Amino acid sequence: MVIKEVTTEKHAFIDVNKCVLCGSCQEKCPESAIVYDSENDCFVVLKGRCIGCGICIKCCPYGIPELRDII
Ligand code: SF4
Ligand code: SF4
Numbered sequence: 001m002v003i004k005e006v007t008t009e010k011h012a013f014i015d016v017n018k019c020v021l022c023g024s025c026q027e028k029c030p031e032s033a034i035v036y037d038s039e040n041d042c043f044v045v046l047k048g049r050c051i052g053c054g055i056c057i058k059c060c061p062y063g064i065p066e067l068r069d070i071i
Contacts, residue, residue, distance in 0.1 A: 010067040011050035016042040016062045025056035
């Protein structure tokens with residue numbers, strides 16, 4: 001029997017239409033993966049830095065960040 005191991009990686013996603021720009025997630029992210037995009041006035045997650053730890057989800061007062069599969 002062949003057992004196939006499937007691993008999924010996730011990274012955080014911030015819905016810019018819901019975010020109130022409080023900056024809490026940016027402060028707490030251990031990888032400095034959340035940066036402010038001054039051109040579009042929003043926070044974005046740098047996929048190359050995010051390790052999917054979920055800290056930003058716990059510290060957001062509105063539960064806005066969510067983990068999504070990396071595709
Ligand atoms: S999941 Fe972790 S590493 Fe990724 S943006 Fe959130 S706090 Fe940062
Ligand atoms: S903690 Fe939540 S509301 Fe605050 S900047 Fe991050 S995603 Fe936006």
